[in-house]
Amino acid sequence: MxxxxxxxxxxxxxxxxxxxxxxxxxxxxxxxxxxxxxxxxxxxxxxxxxxxxxxxxxxxxxxxxxxxxxxxxxxxxxxxxxxxxxxxxxxxxxxxxxxxxxxxxVNLSFPLQPFRFKTIPQLINAESSVDNDLFDLIGEIVGKEDLKDLITNKGKETRRLAVVLQDLEYVH
Missing domain, CATH: 2.40.50.140 (Nucleic acid-binding proteins)
Incomplete structure (x- = not known):
């Protein structure tokens, strides 16, 4: 069967x-x-x-x-x-x-393709940030900003750390 x-x-x-x-x-x-x-x-x-x-x-x-x-x-x-x-x-x-x-x-019948990569230019040129799907990105962290204290729209205190990524495909 x-x-x-x-x-x-x-x-x-x-x-x-x-x-x-x-x-x-x-x-x-x-x-x-x-x-x-x-x-x-x-x-x-x-x-x-x-x-x-x-x-x-x-x-x-x-x-x-x-x-x-x-x-x-x-x-x-x-x-x-x-x-x-x-x-x-x-x-x-x-x-x-x-x-x-x-x-x-046990006997796999199709290959595992776990990642959904987006390039940095795709992120920069995105028309909207409404799409909340998770995605994968490869880059090198080359810097960071200072922590910023924030309050969410629900009143919760949190912090944000911004990092600077370098695109490894387009290194100048």
């Missing part, structure tokens, strides 16, 4: 039985805002974002590892509602449920 998998580019909320074979590129925990030592969720990203809610963190913590391939099925597709927290391209999040199934793939 030949296994068939769906394509990430086809994801929508109309279908219920999705099945993917994916590389996990990034995985991180979102802390509970009332207790920073307790995770509120586990988030994963690559070509699409996946989320493990607080109720399932104990079951999945440490099971899924970065830069490994997995098959994943039986999850809920949810439309992203907060564009500020967008960490992957696309508009959908694969949300784990109690029925979610994840299996580690």
């Amino acid at each position: 030949v296994e068939s998998y769906d394509f990430v580019k086809d994801v929508n909320a109309k279908k219920l039985a999705w099945s993917f074979k994916v590389h996990i590129v990034r995985i991180w925990e979102i802390p509970n805002k009332f207790n920073l030592k307790e995770p509120n969720s586990i988030e994963m990203g690559g070509r699409i974002q996946a989320s493990i809610p607080k109720s399932l963190v104990k079951k999945w913590r440490g099971v899924i590892i970065e830069f490994q391939m997995y098959t994943i099925s039986n999850f809920i597709v949810i439309k992203k509602t907060n564009p500020i927290k967008r960490v992957t391209p696309g508009t959908w999040v694969l949300t784990f449920s109690h029925r979610t199934r994840v299996d580690h793939v």
Whole structure:
């Protein structure tokens, strides 16, 4: 029997039985805002974002590892509602449920391409900073500015450190 998998580019909320074979590129925990030592969720990203809610963190913590391939099925597709927290391209999040199934793939069937590089000229010439997707950049830090104290729009005190990057492709 030949296994068939769906394509990430086809994801929508109309279908219920999705099945993917994916590389996990990034995985991180979102802390509970009332207790920073307790995770509120586990988030994963690559070509699409996946989320493990607080109720399932104990079951999945440490099971899924970065830069490994997995098959994943039986999850809920949810439309992203907060564009500020967008960490992957696309508009959908694969949300784990109690029925979610994840299996580690030993024989990799496609190459891992974990990085989404942007060049410094692409950043400088960007028309808008509305796109909040994470990306990768390679440069050399050649300087820094002094720390600046800031207050966020929610009234929280924070600091900002600006660094000066040198573009290694276009060294003068």
